[in-house]
Every structure is written in structure tokens, then in C-alpha cells.
Amino acid sequence: MPSTTTATALGDARIITAAELEFRPVADPAARTTVATPVSPAAGSTHVTLHVVRIAGGESFVPDDSAAEENTVVVFAGSGTAAVGDLSRHVERGRAAYAPTGRTLTLTADDAGMTAYIWRTPLAGVTPGSDPVLHSSLWDDTTQLRGFGGTGQIEAAEARATMNFVFWPGTGSSRLCLHCGIQQPGETFNVHLHPDSDEAFIAFEGIGQMYLRDHWVDVAAGDVLYAAPGVLHGARNPHTGPAARRFVTCGGPSPYDPALYSAAGYSSQVR
CATH class of the missing domain: 2.60.120.10 (Jelly Rolls)
Incomplete structure (x- = not known):
């Protein structure tokens, strides 16, 4: 599912504008959902992959090998649900979800569609949290x-x-x-x-x-x-x-x- 941008390889530093994102269809030929991957090891990063996914209305998106990596997601536009394992929550702009290693992340768009940014990294031997928070918001000012x-x-x-x-x-x-x-x-x-x-x-x-x-x-x-x-x-x-x-x-x-x-x-x- 990896995608590229119209920009050259990241090397060690780069700003990628929204206009440079190159969206491609997901693997399912029947799906209307598209994804861009401006940051990834294939494009020069060391530890992290960043997807930008436009999920068509009524469709779902699951990152490849979702349960094998940690994932965080922020809804940029639209609304739908974010399921971490079997725990699902309604999400809209500014809402966020965290999927620890071992729990699959599934994003499903409402009829109007949803755009989300997803950060991913392998756990790489780090001990998982005992009771992680799975759903939150950018506006949570607790800490x-x-x-x-x-x-x-x-x-x-x-x-x-x-x-x-x-x-x-x-x-x-x-x-x-x-x-x-x-x-x-x-x-x-x-x-x-x-x-x-x-x-x-x-x-x-x-x-x-x-x-x-x-x-x-x-x-x-x-x-x-x-x-x-x-x-x-x-x-x-x-x-x-x-x-x-x-x-x-x-x-x-x-x-x-x-x-x-x-x-x-x-x-x-x-x-």
C-alpha cells in the first residue's frame, strides 16, 4: 500500500505541502479510498511512517499489518468511527485514537467521508503499556x-x-x-x-x-x-x-x- 509524494526523497529533512501529496487507491480495486505516504523508511525516515488517508463514505481502512505496529491517528476532516481492537468510538475533526501493538486499527467513514493522518512505528521490543488510553482529542489539556x-x-x-x-x-x-x-x-x-x-x-x-x-x-x-x-x-x-x-x-x-x-x-x- 505504500505511496509516494511528487517531491524527491526526504533525505533527513523536508516539508511536504498538502498539494504535493500523491494519493493512490488502496489495494482493493473496488474501493474508492486513497492513501498517500509522505514519510516512511522507503522515503528516508528511520523510525516512523505517516499515512494520509481519504476514506470514502461508508468504506473502512485498516493499515497493512496494523496489529504488528503501534498506530496513532488524528481525524483531519469528516467523521466516522475509530475502532481499536473491539473498542469503537465516534470520531470527528480533532479526535484521536491510539492502537497499541497487538490491536488492529480500523477507521470507517460516515457517508460524507473522512480524512485522517496516521503515524506508525514497530514496537521494537519496548514493553507495552499496561492500560493505555485508546481514544482522546487534540484539545485534551490534562497534561x-x-x-x-x-x-x-x-x-x-x-x-x-x-x-x-x-x-x-x-x-x-x-x-x-x-x-x-x-x-x-x-x-x-x-x-x-x-x-x-x-x-x-x-x-x-x-x-x-x-x-x-x-x-x-x-x-x-x-x-x-x-x-x-x-x-x-x-x-x-x-x-x-x-x-x-x-x-x-x-x-x-x-x-x-x-x-x-x-x-x-x-x-x-x-x-
């Missing part, structure tokens, strides 16, 4: 990182964004994570790097900028950032004034980076 100053390579901005930890070790996620960065007008999630993790995140809402390697790039909802281990990245909302709106990103490093939880004052031990 947050505030005032993050980056990792020191780039001077930190003073107006600092807030990050929601949606799926993380504290909710039982073993290797994948899902974080939601909320950049209000003028705010920055400061530039940082992950020494041992791939980063794949998306612009979920609004317009803003993503930092990649050595400069800021304008992005809009649906665009994807990939950064290999050690590559600087960040997000900011440079827009201010009465018409400015929040800029929301989501995704996370794979495997998760304990330094983010330490910066927020939390343990990275899997629950």
Missing part, C-alpha cells in the same frame, strides 16, 4: 508543556506556545506519541532537536511557520514536516493583530523523546 525554551541552538522566543500531551508514556503509549502544539498569535514552540528520534508533525489548523534545519517556512493546514534525528525544527505563529488566529500543529517524535516530559516535570516511564 501540558508550557514555556518550552528549545534545546539551546537557537535563541528562544519569549512568547511561548503550549503543547498538549495527548498520547504519551503517561497514557500508556510505548514508543509513539501524539502532541498538539497550540501557537496563539505571536507565539512560538521553540526550535529544538531530538537526538535519537524522527519527528513527523503536521499543520492541523490555520497558517503559520515551521522551522526546519536553518530557516522558517510558511505552511498551512495539511502540510507535513519530517526531521531526522538531530535536525532542528519548531513551529511559530508570526501573525498578530485583530484578524490573527491560532496555528495548531500535531504529531511527535518517534520514539518519544523523554526530554520533552522532563521539561514539563513529568516521568517518561510507560504507565
Whole structure:
């Protein structure tokens, strides 16, 4: 089922715009559902695969070997159900699901269809969580990182964004994570790097900028950032004034980076 983008190979850093995503039919010739895979080991990543799937109304999508890998999913548009094993929940824009290794992820669209972003990684010998949270939302602010100053390579901005930890070790996620960065007008999630993790995140809402390697790039909802281990990245909302709106990103490093939880004052031990 792998797909490519119209862009060249990712190498170790790339922003893939929504317009560059190349969608292809799933393996079932009778299905109308299509999928693009802008990030994957075949395209240069080390640990993570990112699918963008457009599920036609009334159809279902199950990632290949779904039960053999961890999966997180965010609904980008439309609505339907997300089943993790035999536990199913209604989902709509901004809702999220986590499928631990051993539990199949099944997404089924309502009549109007559904678009979802799915992050995947092998468990790779990591102990699964004992009672993981399986359904959540990008707007769950139970656990947050505030005032993050980056990792020191780039001077930190003073107006600092807030990050929601949606799926993380504290909710039982073993290797994948899902974080939601909320950049209000003028705010920055400061530039940082992950020494041992791939980063794949998306612009979920609004317009803003993503930092990649050595400069800021304008992005809009649906665009994807990939950064290999050690590559600087960040997000900011440079827009201010009465018409400015929040800029929301989501995704996370794979495997998760304990330094983010330490910066927020939390343990990275899997629950």
C-alpha cells in the first residue's frame, strides 16, 4: 500500500505541502479510498511512517499489518468511527485514537467521508503499556508543556506556545506519541532537536511557520514536516493583530523523546 509524494526523497529533512501529496487507491480495486505516504523508511525516515488517508463514505481502512505496529491517528476532516481492537468510538475533526501493538486499527467513514493522518512505528521490543488510553482529542489539556525554551541552538522566543500531551508514556503509549502544539498569535514552540528520534508533525489548523534545519517556512493546514534525528525544527505563529488566529500543529517524535516530559516535570516511564 505504500505511496509516494511528487517531491524527491526526504533525505533527513523536508516539508511536504498538502498539494504535493500523491494519493493512490488502496489495494482493493473496488474501493474508492486513497492513501498517500509522505514519510516512511522507503522515503528516508528511520523510525516512523505517516499515512494520509481519504476514506470514502461508508468504506473502512485498516493499515497493512496494523496489529504488528503501534498506530496513532488524528481525524483531519469528516467523521466516522475509530475502532481499536473491539473498542469503537465516534470520531470527528480533532479526535484521536491510539492502537497499541497487538490491536488492529480500523477507521470507517460516515457517508460524507473522512480524512485522517496516521503515524506508525514497530514496537521494537519496548514493553507495552499496561492500560493505555485508546481514544482522546487534540484539545485534551490534562497534561501540558508550557514555556518550552528549545534545546539551546537557537535563541528562544519569549512568547511561548503550549503543547498538549495527548498520547504519551503517561497514557500508556510505548514508543509513539501524539502532541498538539497550540501557537496563539505571536507565539512560538521553540526550535529544538531530538537526538535519537524522527519527528513527523503536521499543520492541523490555520497558517503559520515551521522551522526546519536553518530557516522558517510558511505552511498551512495539511502540510507535513519530517526531521531526522538531530535536525532542528519548531513551529511559530508570526501573525498578530485583530484578524490573527491560532496555528495548531500535531504529531511527535518517534520514539518519544523523554526530554520533552522532563521539561514539563513529568516521568517518561510507560504507565
